[in-house]
Amino acid sequence: MFELTLLCPEERVDTLSEAFDALDALSVSVEDADAQTDAERALFGEPGMPAPREAWTRSRITALFATRAAADEAGALLAAQDFFAGCEVLGVAEVPEQDWVRLTQSQFEPVQITPEFWIVPTWHEPPAGAVQTLRLDPGMAFGTGTHPTTRMCLRWIARQGAATLGRVLDYGCGSGILAIGAAKFGAAPIDAVDIDPAAVQATLDNALVNDVQLAAGLPERAHGVYQTVLANILATPLKVLAPLLCAHVAQGGHLVLAGILERQADELKQAYAPWLPLEVADSEDGWILMTAARG
Numbered sequence: 001m002f003e004l005t006l007l008c009p010e011e012r013v014d015t016l017s018e019a020f021d022a023l024d025a026l027s028v029s030v031e032d033a034d035a036q037t038d039a040e041r042a043l044f045g046e047p048g049m050p051a052p053r054e055a056w057t058r059s060r061i062t063a064l065f066a067t068r069a070a071a072d073e074a075g076a077l078l079a080a081q082d083f084f085a086g087c088e089v090l091g092v093a094e095v096p097e098q099d100w101v102r103l104t105q106s107q108f109e110p111v112q113i114t115p116e117f118w119i120v121p122t123w124h125e126p127p128a129g130a131v132q133t134l135r136l137d138p139g140m141a142f143g144t145g146t147h148p149t150t151r152m153c154l155r156w157i158a159r160q161g162a163a164t165l166g167r168v169l170d171y172g173c174g175s176g177i178l179a180i181g182a183a184k185f186g187a188a189p190i191d192a193v194d195i196d197p198a199a200v201q202a203t204l205d206n207a208l209v210n211d212v213q214l215a216a217g218l219p220e221r222a223h224g225v226y227q228t229v230l231a232n233i234l235a236t237p238l239k240v241l242a243p244l245l246c247a248h249v250a251q252g253g254h255l256v257l258a259g260i261l262e263r264q265a266d267e268l269k270q271a272y273a274p275w276l277p278l279e280v281a282d283s284e285d286g287w288i289l290m291t292a293a294r295g
């Protein structure tokens with residue numbers, strides 16, 4: 001395969017990406033042309049919010065083609081367009097043959113939750129010392145164990161005994177990682193719910209791989225009270241969900257919330273105060289875990 005690389009200003013990124021699509025590029029990627037220099041500017045918004053801008057001041061666009069002729073032709077065609085003003089073709093280069101599956105897999109290593117509890121991709125052997133493992137491959141649903149919010153929930157789960165976990169609700173289950181983690185530590189029965197049907201399917205698939213029993217579905221599936229209610233979403237939806245989530249916590253049960261930034265602790269405490277007294281229970285990389293016990 002051959003890749004054609006261009007430099008372009010921020011306002012041309014969309015047009016060029018669409019043009020590459022129309023030219024049947026096999027893939028298109030956009031990077032900051034000023035990365036690793038003093039001119040590098042981060043491009044991300046608050047969690048859950050759109051980025052303040054859609055591209056970098058100078059972007060490097062790389063498009064992949066099956067043949068050198070197709071890559072050369074695409075470069076020449078684009079260079080002849082009005083909208084190419086301010087852009088520059090950097091060149092066409094052959095992409096060496098790779099074992100792409102192996103390369104992708106090598107980017108996902110086992111993740112340590114506690115010294116004994118690990119998230120392990122299915123193609124990996126569990127690390128020495130792993131007493132408990134959760135097998136999970138990256139997929140379309142959030143939750144591979146690499147995000148601090150997921151890890152903090154799993155650490156909390158790993159500290160509880162089966163009796164404390166009891167009946168569990170995983171609200172916003174994504175890949176099902178928390179529900180499956182709870183099952184591994186003896187929780188039962190378990191309901192895992194999400195607004196995204198792809199997450200519900202991923203949870204069912206991942207439960208099968210891990211040989212654990214759980215029920216998964218859309219949020220309406222949650223019913224009655226649970227000994228443990230887990231929700232790793234984001235601060236804004238968690239505030240809206242406060243009465244609903246608290247109503248699902250049984251007497252003597254626990255509420256465990258993640259997806260909250262350190263500076264959002266007080267607003268979450270206030271939002272939940274009419275029902276349960278939230279406290280910060282853990283923190284990692286600017287994210288916090290908040291928990292509350294009922295009665």
Ligand SMILES: C[S@@+](CC[C@H](N)C(=O)[O-])C[C@H]1O[C@@H](n2cnc3c(N)ncnc32)[C@H](O)[C@@H]1O
Pocket residue numbers: 141142143144145149150153171172173174175176177178193194195196199219232233237259
């Ligand atoms: C950050 S992911 C967490 C996934 C997994 N539980 C974990 O801890 O890694 C949040 C999940 O919540 C789901 N979600 C967002 N808002 C929701 C809502 N109002 N009700 C149910 N699920 C929701 C999203 O679809 C997403 O799968």
